[in-house]
Amino acid sequence: MREALVILPSSSITLPPNSSPTPPPYHRHYRRTTAKPKRKPTHSPSHFTSSITTPQSPLLSTLRWDSASGSCNGLKYYAELASKLAQDGRFDDSLMIAESVVVSGVNAAEFAALLNVKLVSGGIVRLLEERKVRSVVELLNGAQQLGIDPLKLLDEDALNALSRECRRTMGCGEIEEVVSLMETLKGCGMPIKDLVKPSEILSLCVSQRKPNAAVRYAHIFPHMDIMFCTIILEFGKKGDLASALTVFEASKQNQDTPNLYIYRTAIDVCGLCGDYLKSRSIYEGLIASKFTPNIYVFNSLMNVNACDLSYTLDIYKQMQKLGVPADLTSYNILLKSCCLATRVDLAKEIYGELKHLEMAGALKLDVFTYSTLIKVFADAKMWQMALEIKKDMLSAGVTPNIVTWSSLISACANAGLVDQAIQLFEEMLQAGCEPNSQCYNILLHACVEACQYDRAFRLFRSWKENALQKDNCEDFGGKTDNTIDLSPTLVVSASIPTRTSASSHGHFSTRVPFRPITSTYNILIKACGSDYYRAKALMEEMKEVGLSPNHITWTILIDICGGSGNVEGALQILRAMREAGIQPDVVTYTTIIKVCVENKDFKSAFSLFAAMKRYQIKPNMVTYNTLLRARSRYGSLQEVQQCLAIYQDMRKAGYKPNDYYLKQLIEQWCEGVIQNGNQRKYNFSTRNRTDLGPESMILDKVAEHLQKDSANSISINLRGLSKVEARIVVLAVLRMIREKYTAGDSIKDDVQIFLGVQEVGIRAVRQESVVKEAIIKLLQHDLGLEVISAASRIGNDRNQDGINHPDKHSNMEENTERVILRHSPTRKPVVLQKMRITKESLQSWLTRRLDASVVQ
Structure with missing residues (x-):
């Protein structure tokens, strides 16, 4: 076919x-x-x-x-x-x-x-x-x-x-x-x-900060709510709160009713990222939807905001008002908030309420409750109350854990009771609780704080000398080769006295792990005092056991080296620190600046401060105070300018300095202008010191005038200053002129002094008159300068173009007059009060001062 x-x-x-x-x-x-x-x-x-x-x-x-x-x-x-x-x-x-x-x-x-x-x-x-x-x-x-x-x-x-x-x-x-x-x-x-694996795709979304891709992927699965929680939490672990909230908002679009599990996760993530205020807005949005949160949402919200005791208590009251019964976790969070706020009295009240509820059978206190209470008293150095809580804990049949024992040991260590702390450590071993590195560090730190340095080293050597190296298959957890574990984990055999031991010697032996960490060696290095070579040897030992020195280690070493007066050695350690890849922080810089200041190496101190600014490391209050209190007196204009610049930088950074000491030094430096070569060192009077109160802006005024270039015409604006403040400003400018003249600068023009304005027709004695009399007396009688007093009428001499035409002055005078007129409270005709120091008298005065210094 x-x-x-x-x-x-x-x-x-x-x-x-x-x-x-x-x-x-x-x-x-x-x-x-x-x-x-x-x-x-x-x-x-x-x-x-x-x-x-x-x-x-x-x-x-x-x-x-x-x-x-x-x-x-x-x-x-x-x-x-x-x-x-x-x-x-x-x-x-x-x-x-x-x-x-x-x-x-x-x-x-x-x-x-x-x-x-x-x-x-x-x-x-x-x-x-x-x-x-x-x-x-x-x-x-x-x-x-x-x-x-x-x-x-x-x-x-x-x-x-x-x-x-x-x-x-x-x-x-x-x-x-x-x-x-x-x-x-x-x-x-x-x-x-x-x-x-879905976890691999989600991990890639999180690492690339692609919340929208993660949301699309979550919609593929029938259990998308669980996926949303996982995604929000993973973004939170990376500190990416913005992406986590993007996923949170996307999860609400497909929900008829709020998913409390997702809300709780979002609140927890706010805590991970440190934005507790955002957790409050999430909670307020849930309340606005007329939906009652469950106990888990309330607990997460209180835990994230535990740093704010008043808000935590307010949420607890709202929870009671909405009929949500508190559980043991709620009370534990309240105790945690009390601990952070150091509210021992409130913690006692909550503990009393918990004991009442426990007797009524409503709840059973757990190890977290007792441990938190013990920490409250430990931080308050109330070690006896901490031990009482321990007795209640044992009576209730609750076994202390490592956190409990650490808090108890810390309570005694904070109170300086080293023997009591070591006794608690022995009780912990006897109870079969395995200590961690924190326990060892607490004991060593207690010895150092009590200046028992030898005892700290004896404890450390005892733990290290009794170590049993894990060198067989059983010790290696099933390893069949002959390799040796070089990790810094030591197992010590401790002989501990006990009253309950049946041994005739009253001792028992137990093996406990000893794992020294970086902070362990930092404590021991601090115990070296001024022994730099011993501290250096400990740092080398750290490296031998596989530990890397951190910025705290290097800072302590710098402090020890500088404490012996070796500034150059401290600076070399700082350079070695950078070469090791460890970036100095504000504490490191403050420490080495302190070393330089104590050894009178001010040039290096200010150079290090400038390096901090270059590396964008923000100085703290200690850094500023260390530099401002570096000198007991000022000898040059540069020194004064340096400290005034630091003072102004400190104010811009938001710190409120106690500038009383600095004002004294500035006043002493300014008054040094009127010293004669044959006079004894000037000891300035304190009779008018009350005029320089904490609100006085004299340092800013002095800094403003000292920053001017003396090569140009100099003007001094004393408007609004008291007579003491005006005196200091005038003397500061004169001393600046003298030092510039000594360095080779010449006097090119008169010095203009502006006192302020006075409205025409006012006969009352004004503040400007008082200041004027004081300044004339200072300049003529104390310094022998020629002063010419003048006044210009402002606001009346206008021609048809409406522009002021006062007497002929320099451009700087005209600018000053315009500023005074602009800030004048009235537009009525005013008189500008001013004085002028002639350049000839300045030249003569400076020559006399220079000759006197040469003769001296």
């Missing part, structure tokens, strides 16, 4: 015998072979265009005939054809055949069962290796839309190839592409969790 030929793109196949060439009446679209027409949208559910290759294709009629006769030879034939096309990577052609089969009335599942999965998967693997993921996705989408299960087209090799491609895309950091692929595969019914 004659065979009909079906022409497909780039291939041709032969139809089976008994095929009818008559096309079915319901065939809707086809493709011409002579010309490639533009694709038109189809109403088929698939996204691709499927067609028969000729207008008179016998394909569908053949399938109808085989279906009607009950034969499946034709169906197998086309299934094999579709499989081979897929193997060659011609997915569009394979899907066209599949669509034609399904449209003819054949069941999609029946046709899929006849496909050669190995061939189809082979084509999928090949395209995935060629990075043609989109073609594979289109095949799976098309198969699903035809009713064919995409999983039926994939074998194990194809799934592995798809998983490798996902991981490759993740390895390139293309998280958006990975999420889009996962969304598509999920739409195809693929088990995406078997391709890549």
Whole structure:
């Protein structure tokens, strides 16, 4: 029988015998072979265009005939054809055949069962290796839309190839592409969790700070609420609160009612990121939705805001008002807040309420409750109360844990009771509680604070000398090789006296781990006092046991070296610290500045301060005070300018300095102008010291005038100053002029002194008159300078253009007059009170001073 030929793109196949060439009446679209027409949208559910290759294709009629006769030879034939096309990577052609089969009335599942999965998967693997993921996705989408299960087209090799491609895309950091692929595969019914672990995708979203991609990925899973909580928490662990809140807001869009688990997670993340105020707004939003939080949300909110006792108590009261009963965790958080606020009295009240509830059987106190209470009293140095809580704890049958013992030991250590602290340490060992590094450090620190340095070293040597090296398989936890663990973990055998031991010697032996850490060695280095070489040896020992010195270690070493007066050695340690890759912090710089100041190396001290600013390290209050109190007197203009600059920088940084001492030094330096060569060292009077109160801005005024360039015309504005303040400012400027003159600067102009303004017609004695008399007496009688008093009328001499035309003055005078007029409380005519020191008298005075100093 004659065979009909079906022409497909780039291939041709032969139809089976008994095929009818008559096309079915319901065939809707086809493709011409002579010309490639533009694709038109189809109403088929698939996204691709499927067609028969000729207008008179016998394909569908053949399938109808085989279906009607009950034969499946034709169906197998086309299934094999579709499989081979897929193997060659011609997915569009394979899907066209599949669509034609399904449209003819054949069941999609029946046709899929006849496909050669190995061939189809082979084509999928090949395209995935060629990075043609989109073609594979289109095949799976098309198969699903035809009713064919995409999983039926994939074998194990194809799934592995798809998983490798996902991981490759993740390895390139293309998280958006990975999420889009996962969304598509999920739409195809693929088990995406078997391709890549969800935790890996979420980790990539978090590391790249892509909250929107994480939200899209979460929507793929039916348990998206749990995914949202996980994502919010992971962003919070990275400190990315903004991304965590983005996910939180997205989670609320698909919720009819608030998910309290998500709200609680968001509040906890605010605590992790240190933004407790944001946790309050989240809670307020929940309350605004008319939804009552549960106990877990309240506990998280109180825990995050535990640093604010008043707010925590307010939330506790709101919880009671809303009818949410408090549990033991709620009370533990209240005690924690009391501990942070050092409210021992309130902690006692809460403890009394807890004991009452325990007697009533409402709750049972746990180890956290007792440990928190003990810490409250330990921080308050109330060691006796801490021991009483320990007795109550043991009476209630609650076993202390390591936190409890550490707090007890700390309570006695803070009170300076070293023997009591060591006794508690021995009781802890006897009770079978394994101490941690913090316990050892507390004991060593107690010895150092009590100046028992030798005892601290004896304890350390005892722990170290009795160490048992773990050098066999059992000690290595099942290791079968002969390698030695070089970690700084030592196991000591301690002989501890006890009253309850049945031993005739009253001792027992126990093995406890001793793991010295960096802070352990820091405490011991501090115990070296001024012995620099011993401290250096301890630092080398740290390195031998695998510990790296931190910035605290280097800072202590600098302090020890500088304490012996070796400033250069301290500076060398600072350089070695930087070379070791440890960046000095504000404490390090403050320590070495203190070393320089104590050894009168002011140049290095101010140089280090400038280095701090270059490295953008903000000085603290101690740094500023160390520099401001560096000198007991000032000898040069540069020294005064340095300290005044630091004072102004301190004020700009937001600190409120106690400038009484600095004012004394500045006043003493200024009054030094009127000293004569044959006079004894000037001891300035304190009769007017009360005028320089804490609110006085005299230091700022002096700094303002000392920053002017003496090469230009000099003016002194005394407006608003008292006579004592005005005296200091004038003397400061004169001393600046004298030092500049000694350095080679010449006097180029008169010195203008502006006292203030006085309205015309006012006869009362004003403050400016008092200041004027005091300054004239200072300049003429004490210093022998020639002073010319003058006054200019401002606000009356105007011509038609409306501009003031006072007497001829320098440009600086005109600027000063404009400033005074602008700030004048009235626009009435005023008189500008001013004086002028002639440059000739200044020259004569400076010459006399210079000659006197030479003679001296």
